[in-house]
Every structure is written in structure tokens, then in C-alpha cells.
Amino acid sequence: MVLRDGHFLKIRGKGVLVIDKGPDYRNRLKGLRREIVRKGVDGLLVTDINNIRYLTGFTGSSGYVVVTRNKALLFTDTRYTVQAKLETAPSGFTVRIYKQKPLEVLAARVGGFNLRRLGFEGDVLSYNLYKKIKSALKPLRFSPITNPVAGVRAVKDPFEVDLIKKSSAILKSGFKKVERTLKAGLTEAGVALCAEEWMRKKGAEGVAFETIVASGQRGALPHGKASEKRIKKGELVVVDMGARFEGYNSDNTRTYCIGKANGLQEKIYGVVKEAQKRAIALITDGVAAVDVDGAARSHIKKAGYGKYFGHGTGHGVGLDVHERPSIGPASKDVFKEGMVVTVEPGIYIPGWGGVRIEDMALVKKDGCELMTASPDELVCL
Amino acid sequence: MVLRDGHFLKIRGKGVLVIDKGPDYRNRLKGLRREIVRKGVDGLLVTDINNIRYLTGFTGSSGYVVVTRNKALLFTDTRYTVQAKLETAPSGFTVRIYKQKPLEVLAARVGGFNLRRLGFEGDVLSYNLYKKIKSALKPLRFSPITNPVAGVRAVKDPFEVDLIKKSSAILKSGFKKVERTLKAGLTEAGVALCAEEWMRKKGAEGVAFETIVASGQRGALPHGKASEKRIKKGELVVVDMGARFEGYNSDNTRTYCIGKANGLQEKIYGVVKEAQKRAIALITDGVAAVDVDGAARSHIKKAGYGKYFGHGTGHGVGLDVHERPSIGPASKDVFKEGMVVTVEPGIYIPGWGGVRIEDMALVKKDGCELMTASPDELVCL
Numbered sequence: 206m207v208l209r210d211g212h213f214l215k216i217r218g219k220g221v222l223v224i225d226k227g228p229d230y231r232n233r234l235k236g237l238r239r240e241i242v243r244k245g246v247d248g249l250l251v252t253d254i255n256n257i258r259y260l261t262g263f264t265g266s267s268g269y270v271v272v273t274r275n276k277a278l279l280f281t282d283t284r285y286t287v288q289a290k291l292e293t294a295p296s297g298f299t300v301r302i303y304k305q306k307p308l309e310v311l312a313a314r315v316g317g318f319n320l321r322r323l324g325f326e327g328d329v330l331s332y333n334l335y336k337k338i339k340s341a342l343k344p345l346r347f348s349p350i351t352n353p354v355a356g357v358r359a360v361k362d363p364f365e366v367d368l369i370k371k372s373s374a375i376l377k378s379g380f381k382k383v384e385r386t387l388k389a390g391l392t393e394a395g396v397a398l399c400a401e402e403w404m405r406k407k408g409a410e411g412v413a414f415e416t417i418v419a420s421g422q423r424g425a426l427p428h429g430k431a432s433e434k435r436i437k438k439g440e441l442v443v444v445d446m447g448a449r450f451e452g453y454n455s456d457n458t459r460t461y462c463i464g465k466a467n468g469l470q471e472k473i474y475g476v477v478k479e480a481q482k483r484a485i486a487l488i489t490d491g492v493a494a495v496d497v498d499g500a501a502r503s504h505i506k507k508a509g510y511g512k513y514f515g516h517g518t519g520h521g522v523g524l525d526v527h528e529r530p531s532i533g534p535a536s537k538d539v540f541k542e543g544m545v546v547t548v549e550p551g552i553y554i555p556g557w558g559g560v561r562i563e564d565m566a567l568v569k570k571d572g573c574e575l576m577t578a579s580p581d582e583l584v585c586l
Numbered sequence: 587m588v589l590r591d592g593h594f595l596k597i598r599g600k601g602v603l604v605i606d607k608g609p610d611y612r613n614r615l616k617g618l619r620r621e622i623v624r625k626g627v628d629g630l631l632v633t634d635i636n637n638i639r640y641l642t643g644f645t646g647s648s649g650y651v652v653v654t655r656n657k658a659l660l661f662t663d664t665r666y667t668v669q670a671k672l673e674t675a676p677s678g679f680t681v682r683i684y685k686q687k688p689l690e691v692l693a694a695r696v697g698g699f700n701l702r703r704l705g706f707e708g709d710v711l712s713y714n715l716y717k718k719i720k721s722a723l724k725p726l727r728f729s730p731i732t733n734p735v736a737g738v739r740a741v742k743d744p745f746e747v748d749l750i751k752k753s754s755a756i757l758k759s760g761f762k763k764v765e766r767t768l769k770a771g772l773t774e775a776g777v778a779l780c781a782e783e784w785m786r787k788k789g790a791e792g793v794a795f796e797t798i799v800a801s802g803q804r805g806a807l808p809h810g811k812a813s814e815k816r817i818k819k820g821e822l823v824v825v826d827m828g829a830r831f832e833g834y835n836s837d838n839t840r841t842y843c844i845g846k847a848n849g850l851q852e853k854i855y856g857v858v859k860e861a862q863k864r865a866i867a868l869i870t871d872g873v874a875a876v877d878v879d880g881a882a883r884s885h886i887k888k889a890g891y892g893k894y895f896g897h898g899t900g901h902g903v904g905l906d907v908h909e910r911p912s913i914g915p916a917s918k919d920v921f922k923e924g925m926v927v928t929v930e931p932g933i934y935i936p937g938w939g940g941v942r943i944e945d946m947a948l949v950k951k952d953g954c955e956l957m958t959a960s961p962d963e964l965v966c967l
Contacts, residue, residue: 266809283896284807284808284809288807325713327712327713327714327717328712328713328714328715329712330712330713331708331709331710331711331712331713332706332708332709332711332712332713332716332730333708333709333730333732334709335713336708336730349713349714349717351714398786398787401786402783402786405779405782405783406779426665426669427665428647428665515664
């Protein structure tokens with residue numbers, strides 16, 4: 206519910222959450238317009254639904270956004286006539302409703318803007334829809350641009366940071382529930398269900414992604430979603446899950462041991478934890494993401510497990526679970542104040558199992574603030 | 587777990603489900619190859635993840651499938667080395683694993699097939715990926731084809747029908763839970779959460795789509811997802827939800843009255859129910875979907891509510907919640923034995939509310955079999 210321009214009161218579940226400052230739509234649009242100038246186009250067509258939500262505030266399931274150097278429009282269908290106008294009031298987007306023929310309405314309106322070249326999200330728009338739009342908007346020319354909104358979205362405004370923190374707090378409570386529940390004899394899927402229900406009761410809209418509970422040898426699968434396998438004494442259990450709150454995701458991983466851990470289990474946990482600490486220690490405004498990845502990777506390599514760490518060290522989190530920046534060996538991203546990222550090194554040994562530890566950090570001018578903190582020692586349940 | 591070629595034993599939750607016959611992969615591939623011949627291409631590149639699952643049995647999150655007149659290959663990444671081989675054993679697809687450069691592996695393999703023209707899913711493949719694939723596979727030519735697998739998937743094999751029935755049974759149990767729970771004072775979101783948790787406990791992997799609970803005036807929004815609005819005495823409540831089981835979806839809608847219904851509420855429920863009955867009565871192999879839509883639509887129109895029924899009468903359901911056939915005024919689909927469809931007329935009056943009734947039917951040689959049956963009279967809780 207909008208209280209007054211740019212100020213929000215949201216009530217969810219049993220709690221009351223007051224957010225003083227609304228989304229900084231003006232700054233988001235400014236960022237996108239910088240991108241428009243940089244790419245040498247006269248405007249951008251945006252069809253990715255999370256990009257639309259980010260720019261306009263509209264939470265419906267489909268629509269088109271056109272942003273030019275001096276115009277900002279949202280096109281959507283009759284299902285959303287009321288909703289679109291309410292939700293876009295703070296962002297100031299002009300709303301145009303279509304009944305059946307979206308491209309005709311788009312063409313009629315955008316055709317009058319005298320644009321020469323419109324950019325579009327080359328990674329999002331399907332080949333067929335691109336062809337249809339191009340034909341409907343003739344003689345306007347089109348240029349594919351790879352995720353033009355991603356760079357803007359990577360830096361979160363205070364409104365977004367608040368929501369990600371709330372999402373993280375729900376997730377933290379979910380892991381506490383896992384720690385109270387997890388024991389030998391349960392199935393992986395049973396543990397996942399229990400944690401997911403708990404997070405829903407704590408206010409989550411849903412999960413950020415399919416919960417991973419990978420026990421014993423299955424821990425060697427970096428994406429071993431919860432199965433009907435029963436958890437056994439002595440096994441490590443990798444639990445990777447996330448909550449979604451008001452559209453914003455959280456994403457953490459914990460690795461537990463069922464019963465007393467052996468020396469190798471403790472050792473590998475220690476290597477991964479130290480790798481994570483070294484990565485986190487480097488995160489600050491201005492640092493290259495590739496160096497943060499390198500800090501984790503070189504530690505794991507030095508310990509002799511280099512070939513068992515196949516994925517990147519982390520990624521941005523927001524309206525999407527995976528967004529910019531990317532923290533990997535090939536990343537060209539540079540950290541900026543306000544980015545929110547995961548840090549999640551892991552070691553996966555086929556036939557033995559795996560350890561992954563993942564927390565989320567907010568990049569600051571000087572260092573970073575951890576939204577969650579995994580334990581230094583392997584937790585034995 | 588694969589017991590022997592084409593025979594499956596699946597154990598989920600507390601129950602044991604034995605499915606005698608596995609998916610009919612041979613017939614699926616035959617259907618796709620007919621499409622290849624019909625479209626005049628030498629093969630098809632498939633990237634839609636549910637189409638890949640349908641053709642190959644592979645349940646991973648990404649990959650490429652290439653089917654030619656005599657070859658059938660799945661390309662996926664190192665995360666799925668073991669899983670892809672196990673899951674594709676019954677379908678007989680050749681698996682090729684890539685580590686980092688999928689398009690190089692694709693080109694190296696497909697380049698040797700001496701094809702001239704490959705079809706691709708024009709509605710699925712992004713513009714950028716199309717360009718990259720085209721460049722990597724030069725001088726192979728490409729033709730966009732609109733959902734080449736949809737026609738094959740529209741007719742379900744017995745294996746699929748079993749899973750959809752199981753999904754429907756879980757959903758039915760979810761609606762019983764709603765009936766025991768729903769009362770004045772609860773929030774729409776609270777009712778949705780309660781039903782969703784119940785279905786998960788009954789074996790659902792998740793929901794088929796975001797649960798709709800739209801009470802009072804909100805019932806006039808055909809897609810009014812559950813909100814924090816409290817349900818009041820005297821209101822109609824439209825509940826539209828679905829379960830997912832082993833990848834297969836179900837989708838039903840019930841409309842309830844909280845307390846005693848008034849004459850108009852009962853009357854409109856009766857009109858919608860009669861419209862649904864008329865549509866169902868027509869469904870059989872060989873009938874045009876547009877006629878089934880017409881049967882429901884003309885009844886609602888005759889009753890004076892024509893302008894309050896804006897959407898189609900139904901759609902196919904399977905691995906996707908919305909798939910072929912489409913049952914609407916512009917549909918060109920013809921019913922075939924083995925199709926599974928929803929029948930869901932509705933009346934939505936702005937400022938008053940709405941009624942929608944939705945069941946699922948399996949098309950038979952002679953008539954159809956209802957998987958669920960909504961009550962003839964408005965249920966007052």
C-alpha cells in the first residue's frame with residue numbers, strides 16, 4: 206500500500222514491516238538511460254519480467270516496457286488495468302493497456318516517437334517475437350543488447366537491501382529449523398519440505414529455487430536436489446536453499462555432519478571455510494571479482510583439492526537468484542558499493558561427498574557486510 | 587529407479603506407486619520425426635527444457651537436443667554426466683557432455699551429419715543464442731518453427747495419463763483441505779499456504795502455478811493471486827490451484843460462498859456450471875476445440891453475461907500448465923484421444939466478483955473421462 210509518494214507500509218503475515226524509503230525509480234531510470242546513450246540507440250525495449258518490475262514497480266506476469274531518452278512507458282493487457290496504474294504510480298511510467306493486439310498498440314504509440322534505432326534484450330527476446338516486433342514497428346531498426354538492465358540492477362538501492370536482508374533473516378530461521386530437524390533416517394526431501402514450510406510460515410512468498418539437500422555421496426553433485434534418499438549416520442549433508450520475500454531472493458548453503466565427524470570431513474570443511482574467509486576479506490568497492498574468486502580458488506588448490514572445485518565462487522542476488530556480478534575465473538565485473546553477492550566455495554569428491562559453504566555479503570565503500578555468517582567449525586548434529 | 591527397460595517403480599512420500607509401463611519414447615520420437623518431414627527440414631534443435639524432458643527422459647536444468655531422421659542426441663554439461671546417462675537409458679538418446687563450450691561440442695558433432703537445414707523452436711530460442719548457434723554451425727541453415735514438439739505432446743501416453751491422474755488426486759485432496767479450512771476472517775494468502783502445504787504432504791513436488799484465492803470483488807480479477815485481504819461473510823471465493831507430481835501438472839478451480847449465498851450468487855454459479863456441462867458434453871475425439879468453446883460461450887451469452895467471460899474455455903495440461911490444445915474462439919485444434927484438457931468457463935463482474943469452475947478431462951474415442959468433478963450447486967461454507 207502506498208502511503209505517500211515513495212514511502213511504503215507493507216504488512217505481511219503476522220509481522221508489520223515498515224520501509225521508510227521506496228524504490229529509487231528515478232536513479233534506476235537514470236542508469237538505464239546512461240546505458241541507452243552508451244549503446245548508441247534511441248531507446249530500449251524491455252521484456253524480461255523482473256527487469257520490468259525493477260524499472261516500473263509493476264508485478265504482473267507480462268508486458269512491454271519502452272524507455273527512450275525522455276519517455277518511459279509500460280504496455281500490458283486488460284487483466285492488469287487497475288493494478289498496473291496503482292503499481293507504477295511511484296515510478297511515473299505511462300501505462301498503455303492492450304486488449305488483444307499488443308504489437309499494434311506498441312507500434313501505434315512508439316511509431317510516433319520518431320526513433321531510428323531501438324535496443325532490445327538479445328538474451329531474452331525469442332527469435333519469433335523479435336521478428337514480429339521488428340515487422341510491426343517498421344521502419345524502426347533494432348539492435349540486440351546483452352542484458353542492458355543487468356548492470357543497473359547489480360547495485361541495490363537501500364529499499365532493495367532491506368528486502369534482501371528480510372529474505373536472509375527468513376532463510377536464517379529456515380536453517381535453524383533444519384538444525385533442529387536433521388537426523389539419520391529422514392529423507393532428503395522430507396528435510397527440504399520441513400524447511401520450506403517453516404520459511405513460508407515466517408513470511409516467505411516461496412523458495413528462491415528448488416532446495417538442495419544432498420547427503421553422503423550425493424553431496425558430490427553440486428546441484429543434487431533433495432531426493433527420497435535416506436540420510437545416514439556419519440554422512441555430510443549439503444543444504445543449499447533460499448527464500449523469496451517481496452520478489453527478493455536469498456541464497457545460503459550449510460554443510461552438516463550427522464553424528465561425529467571424521468578427520469577428513471573436518472579437514473575439508475576447514476579448507477572450504479578458510480577459502481570463503483579469504484574471498485570475503487577481499488570484497489570491497491573497486492576490487493575485481495576475478496581476484497575474489499582467485500583468493501578462494503588458490504587456497505583450495507594449495508590444499509590439494511583444486512580439481513574438486515568446478516564452479517564459480519559466487520554471484521549477485523536480487524530479483525533473480527543469479528544476477529550480476531559474477532564471481533568466477535572469467536568474470537570482468539568490478540565490485541561496487543551496494544552490490545549483494547554470494548560467496549560459496551565448495552569441494553566435491555566423487556564417491557566421497559561434498560562440502561559447500563555459502564553466505565551473502567553487501568559490498569561497502571570499505572569492505573563488506575555479511576548478511577549471514579556460517580560457523581567456523583563443522584556442525585555435527 | 588529403472589527396474590528394466592521401460593518399466594518403472596517410483597516411490598514417493600509414504601506411498602508406493604507402481605507404474606507398469608514407462609514413457610512411450612519410441613512413439614514420441616516417431617511423432618517428432620513426422621514433424622521434421624512435414625516442415626521440410628533435416629532435423630530439429632530442441633532447447634525448451636520440458637520438450638527435452640519429454641523426448642529424452644532427462645530432468646536436468648539445461649541442455650540441447652538434436653533429432654535428425656536417424657539420430658537422436660542430448661548435449662548437456664558436466665554436472666549431469668551420471669544423471670543424463672541413467673535417465674536417458676530408456677529413450678536411447680546418445681549423450682554428449684560438454685565442459686565449458688557447448689556450441690563447439692554441438693558443432694563438432696552435428697557438423698559431421700551432413701545436414702542442410704535444421705529447424706529450431708522459434709518461440710523459445712533467444713535472438714542472441716540463435717545468432718551464436720547459427721555462427722557456430724556454419725554453413726548449416728536454420729528455420730524457425732513454432733513449437734514443433736507441442737503437437738506431439740498434446741496427446742498423452744498412458745504413462746503420462748497415470749501421472750496427471752495422480753497429480754489430480756493430490757489436488758482433489760487439497761481442495762478438501764480448503765473446504766475444511768475456509769472461513770470468514772482468514773486471509774487469502776493464509777488459505778493458499780494451508781492448501782499448498784497439504785498438497786506437498788500428499789506427495790506434490792510443488793504447486794503448478796501461484797495459487798489464486800480471490801474473494802469478494804477481487805474475484806473479478808481472473809488472475810487475482812492470493813493476497814493479504816481478509817475473507818468476509820457473504821463473499822464468493824474463487825480458488826484456482828494446481829499440483830505438480832513427477833513433472834506433471836493439474837489445474838482446477840472451485841468457487842465457494844462464505845455463509846449463505848444470495849440469489850444472484852447462486853444464479854451465476856448455475857450459469858457457469860451449465861456452460862461447463864455443455865462444453866464437456868461435446869468433448870470427444872475428432873471434435874473442433876472451437877465448438878467446445880462455443881458451447882460454453884453461447885450459454886453464458888444467452889444468459890446475458892457474455893461480456894463478462896473474457897478468456898478461453900480451456901487448455902491442455904501436462905509438463906506445462908498451459909499447452910496444446912487451446913480451447914478458445916480462435917483455436918484451430920481438433921481433439922484427439924489421449925489429450926488432457928481443462929474446461930473452465932467463468933463470469934467476472936467488476937465491483938461484484940466472479941465465479942469460475944474448472945475441471946480436467948481426458949479425451950476418449952467416444953466422449954471424455956473427467957479426472958475431477960466440481961459440484962452442481964454452489965458450496966456454502
